Amino acid sequence: MALRVGVIGGGQLARMMIAPAVELGIDIRVLAEDDGMSAQLAATAVGDYRDLDTVRRFAADVDVVTFDHEHVPQEILRALVADGIPVHPGPDALRFAQDKLDMRARLTELDVPQPDWARVTGTAELQAFLDAHDGRGVVKTPRGGYDGKGVRVVSTADEAADWFAGLAEGGALLVEELVPFVRELAQQVARRPGGELAAYPVVETVQRDGVCAEVIAPAPGVDAEHLEEAARIGRAIAEGLGVTGMLAVELFQTADGRVLVNELAMRPHNSGHWSQDGAVTGQFEQHLRAVADLPLGGTTPIAPWSVMINILGGPADAGMVDRIPAALAASPLAKVHTYGKSPRPGRKVGHVNVAGADLEQTLATARGAAAAFA
Numbered sequence: 001m002a003l004r005v006g007v008i009g010g011g012q013l014a015r016m017m018i019a020p021a022v023e024l025g026i027d028i029r030v031l032a033e034d035d036g037m038s039a040q041l042a043a044t045a046v047g048d049y050r051d052l053d054t055v056r057r058f059a060a061d062v063d064v065v066t067f068d069h070e071h072v073p074q075e076i077l078r079a080l081v082a083d084g085i086p087v088h089p090g091p092d093a094l095r096f097a098q099d100k101l102d103m104r105a106r107l108t109e110l111d112v113p114q115p116d117w118a119r120v121t122g123t124a125e126l127q128a129f130l131d132a133h134d135g136r137g138v139v140k141t142p143r144g145g146y147d148g149k150g151v152r153v154v155s156t157a158d159e160a161a162d163w164f165a166g167l168a169e170g171g172a173l174l175v176e177e178l179v180p181f182v183r184e185l186a187q188q189v190a191r192r193p194g195g196e197l198a199a200y201p202v203v204e205t206v207q208r209d210g211v212c213a214e215v216i217a218p219a220p221g222v223d224a225e226h227l228e229e230a231a232r233i234g235r236a237i238a239e240g241l242g243v244t245g246m247l248a249v250e251l252f253q254t255a256d257g258r259v260l261v262n263e264l265a266m267r268p269h270n271s272g273h274w275s276q277d278g279a280v281t282g283q284f285e286q287h288l289r290a291v292a293d294l295p296l297g298g299t300t301p302i303a304p305w306s307v308m309i310n311i312l313g314g315p316a317d318a319g320m321v322d323r324i325p326a327a328l329a330a331s332p333l334a335k336v337h338t339y340g341k342s343p344r345p346g347r348k349v350g351h352v353n354v355a356g357a358d359l360e361q362t363l364a365t366a367r368g369a370a371a372a373f374a
Helices: 012-024 052-059 074-082 091-098 100-109 123-131 157-165 224-241 283-291 320-330 359-371
Strands: 004-008 027-032 043-046 064-067 117-120 137-140 151-154 173-177 181-191 197-199 203-208 211-217 245-254 259-265 305-312 335-338 348-356
Touching (some): 004 012, 012 027, 027 052, 052 074, 064 283, 074 091, 091 100, 091 259, 100 259, 117 123, 123 157, 123 173, 137 157, 151 157, 157 173, 181 283, 197 224, 211 359, 224 259, 245 283, 305 359, 320 335, 320 348
Parallel strands (some): 004 027, 004 064, 027 043
Antiparallel strands (some): 117 173, 181 203, 181 245, 203 211, 211 305, 245 259, 335 348
16 A cells, blocks of 8 residues: 655645655645645645644544645644654654744754844843844744745844734744855755655755745855765754754855854755756655655765756746746756746746756756746
């Protein structure tokens, strides 16, 4: 009988697990939030992932549960575990991707390099932190932020006064030093329940308006020492947090070459889309292998360079599929991945991957293919 993997969340990450699941002989099932979502091909249920009865009914018909996002409440995750259902990553690990304050505290315990930070409950505490860090800082809501949402760069505590006013009793915000980084990197690691690990090459990510626009794999110009440091950080976090499945560690690189942890994601991640067409084992197959406790695949790149370009917003006429022939004709080496999502400004509706021997040519080819969807 085929192993049944249940994915909570019907977005593009679940969608991109479908093909490797079929290839591995895995019966993939998806709990989608609404009809017509990206992963509708595998949606065996539609319902609210915040409702315990809905999630229990879905989980009762699978062998292991994993996720398209990190937003399933802890009480529901722990109820599934109490029911004897394997959950990967489990609630004890996932909480560090759900709550940035918990993440910072745990990474401090693990002695992982990261920006200076503090838990602040009011404007006086925030202003004291800003005064001690050259008058500027990054304020974040501990939960729910992504792609630049829930993040503010502030110079005075009053700029976050509305966030403090909206806190529940006993609540707090996270403030971090404003790191003068020269670029952003990302390190991905896969981990099986028994502890087997596989690390991908560190990549460079290019952000525009708080959203990932391009990824270059491997990151150009990173020396061997810092490549190993990024991999060491990824492995230390995966082991220290007990992650199962894919872990993405977003990093800042400073002018002196140091790397500091910015964010974590415990699922396939935008920074790893290149691996679908640029590595021996793509991140979506690797995630399924890890949560199903199958031997992990090789992470070696198949070409010297791979480039991923996000298609953001999409064609104004919503003709994504109609544009594919032009994109393929213009760039025969490009691989186009669409998400089945309606376009709107800034929304990720697809991406393009290209692998090649020359970085500048690979970038040009990928950008040319992506331009067909503008």
